[in-house]
Amino acid sequence: MIRANEHFLKLRSSYLFAEIAGRLAAFKEKHPQHKVIRLGIGDVTCALPRACIEAFHKAVDEMADERSFRGYGPEQGYGFLREKIARYDYQERGAEIYTDEIFISDGAKCDCGNIQELFAQDSVVAVPDPVYPVYVDTNVMAGRTGAWREGGYGGLVYLPSTEENGYVPEPPGQKVDLIYLCFPNNPTGAAIGRRRLQSWVEYAAENGSLIIYDAAYEAFIRDNDIPHSIFEIPGARRVALEIRSFSKTAGFTGTRCAYTVIPRECMANTSSGDGVSVRELWLRRQTTKFNGVSYPVQRAAEAVFSEQGRIQVRELIDYYMYNAELIRKKFSEMGYMCTGGDNSPYIWIKTGMPSWDFFTLLLEEAGVVCTPGSGFGSCGEGYVRISAFNNHNQVEKALYNIGRILGPKKMKKVIQKESGSIDNRKEV
Numbered sequence: 001m002i003r004a005n006e007h008f009l010k011l012r013s014s015y016l017f018a019e020i021a022g023r024l025a026a027f028k029e030k031h032p033q034h035k036v037i038r039l040g041i042g043d044v045t046c047a048l049p050r051a052c053i054e055a056f057h058k059a060v061d062e063m064a065d066e067r068s069f070r071g072y073g074p075e076q077g078y079g080f081l082r083e084k085i086a087r088y089d090y091q092e093r094g095a096e097i098y099t100d101e102i103f104i105s106d107g108a109k110c111d112c113g114n115i116q117e118l119f120a121q122d123s124v125v126a127v128p129d130p131v132y133p134v135y136v137d138t139n140v141m142a143g144r145t146g147a148w149r150e151g152g153y154g155g156l157v158y159l160p161s162t163e164e165n166g167y168v169p170e171p172p173g174q175k176v177d178l179i180y181l182c183f184p185n186n187p188t189g190a191a192i193g194r195r196r197l198q199s200w201v202e203y204a205a206e207n208g209s210l211i212i213y214d215a216a217y218e219a220f221i222r223d224n225d226i227p228h229s230i231f232e233i234p235g236a237r238r239v240a241l242e243i244r245s246f247s248k249t250a251g252f253t254g255t256r257c258a259y260t261v262i263p264r265e266c267m268a269n270t271s272s273g274d275g276v277s278v279r280e281l282w283l284r285r286q287t288t289k290f291n292g293v294s295y296p297v298q299r300a301a302e303a304v305f306s307e308q309g310r311i312q313v314r315e316l317i318d319y320y321m322y323n324a325e326l327i328r329k330k331f332s333e334m335g336y337m338c339t340g341g342d343n344s345p346y347i348w349i350k351t352g353m354p355s356w357d358f359f360t361l362l363l364e365e366a367g368v369v370c371t372p373g374s375g376f377g378s379c380g381e382g383y384v385r386i387s388a389f390n391n392h393n394q395v396e397k398a399l400y401n402i403g404r405i406l407g408p409k410k411m412k413k414v415i416q417k418e419s420g421s422i423d424n425r426k427e428v
């Protein structure tokens, strides 16, 4: 019989969102009359921008006519989209990135998961804690880690993102090969400033490391001093690649379009010490294993950069950021320590009790679904993530319900009910 890839068996069986769905289903079965508001999973709720829809329709019509029909497109993506990305997402922000360094894909999740294939099996991998689970699980599947024990996988270097470091990890004391960074961060919502990002680029240059920079939430940055791309930092072209997505920027979670940027100077070493271009490796990988994103989807993505598209995307982001502001304000008023929500759609809340207890409290008492921080790593214990992806009405309703159970007057009552630690709660 064929032998299985046993590295898969090291993966922890319950995936966070499956666990949440299971608990939600059990709650609904017990209380079928209760309406639940989901502020958990980071999926968008607003329709695609008008400019994208129009471009999408037009491209579909082109496919209906032999004269304008398109078959297989370039694996790296159409030039019309790559040129716009290079110009508007990079060159206009002072980052030197060229069209042939951009690879269009059907999602940042696939790119985050696939990119590790380019690197040696014995590469030492560093990930933030808490972390977007895809970085970790794909390295586990590839056999780059040991077994799960005491809150982490053997062989991985965890980079704690804590209250003490403002939820932005410092470079490690040891040498690592591959570093995953994500800013603005999922799940903490923290953004990284120029100086601290520069220190990561310097660390990578000194240690011969490569940074995989996931900027899926770049569009939510509002503070002018926060870099949108690692390529705004001098020296980054040699030590980093960047992954971005149209999912959260323009509501493409169900439409699927993203891209990876790998500068020509970005090199890896062979065992004999020769340099190989990471961009060339990825080009080879993509042309072998990927056949491109559909033409209408790429036309829809291109429309994000049109005059109307840019205005509409701004409105979309503002819509969610209004929710983020409401959520952060409400929890802060109730005395909770919060981060995120200012340059990101996620608010990371210090709960003063175990994450799953707080999840249950919000679900059972307020009918609101959040995401337990402990599901993202051991440094996430004692936190929950609340997402701003919902409509204003639902968010306002959710916050009203939460206020009723957690507002200052009710705080004492709730704490008496909870058996877990309450020491960290700011206000009682």
Ligand SMILES: Cc1ncc(COP(=O)(O)O)c(C=O)c1O
Residues within 6 Å of the ligand: 042, 106, 107, 108, 109, 110, 112, 132, 182, 186, 214, 216, 244, 245, 246, 247, 252, 253, 257, 258
């Ligand atoms: C940090 C991060 N990277 C990547 C993705 C995946 O994006 P996409 O929809 O492009 O696959 C997500 C989705 O939630 C994410 O949070």
